[in-house]
Amino acid sequence: MLDAAESYTKDSCVRQALHCHRLTKLLTLQIHFLNTGQNIMLINLGRHRLMDCIMSLPRFYQASIVAEAYDFVPDWAEILYQQVILKGDFHYLEEFKQQKLLRTSIFEEISKKYKHHQPTDAAVKNLKKLFTYCEDIYLYYKLAYEHKFYDTVNMLLKDPQTGCCLKDMLAG
Numbered sequence: 001m002l003d004a005a006e007s008y009t010k011d012s013c014v015r016q017a018l019h020c021h022r023l024t025k026l027l028t029l030q031i032h033f034l035n036t037g038q039n040i041m042l043i044n045l046g047r048h049r050l051m052d053c054i055m056s057l058p059r060f061y062q063a064s065i066v067a068e069a070y071d072f073v074p075d076w077a078e079i080l081y082q083q084v085i086l087k088g089d090f091h092y093l094e095e096f097k098q099q100k101l102l103r104t105s106i107f108e109e110i111s112k113k114y115k116h117h118q119p120t121d122a123a124v125k126n127l128k129k130l131f132t133y134c135e136d137i138y139l140y141y142k143l144a145y146e147h148k149f150y151d152t153v154n155m156l157l158k159d160p161q162t163g164c165c166l167k168d169m170l171a172g
């Protein structure tokens with residue numbers, strides 16, 4: 001596959017070269033799972049099985065490799081909801097954030113998903129912690145308020161760095 005990618009690159013077939021490179025990563029990950037005795041199938045998946053497969057992978061980089069190899073855009077908000085809110089895996093979130101994918105819309109989507117379920121104490125704690133990753137202070141405040149995290153709301157209003165800005169936004 002690497003030789004094919006190199007040949008495609010030499011022939012200026014960039015898309016084919018990238019596709020070969022992504023498939024090489026997928027094959028490498030599949031071999032890793034086989035060598036470690038994990039019964040996870042990544043090769044020749046139908047589109048209908050991709051989301052479940054991606055959701056089952058314990059690390060973001062693994063999910064990303066599968067998504068890229070199949071040219072599939074998963075519902076990252078759902079995956080983060082499952083991994084971070086339900087399982088409490090903030091390492092997954094950190095990997096996701098390192099790829100510059102943690103946009104404000106993700107927080108809003110996860111918030112909506114959270115509202116549709118009966119939260120456990122752990123899920124409440126994880127959602128509160130997730131919101132601390134939101135760099136948009138107004139959205140952080142708004143989501144905390146919507147979820148009745150009044151301790152967080154008060155902390156944001158009293159904080160010298162965020163309080164003035166929030167009070168101005170709320171007044172306007």
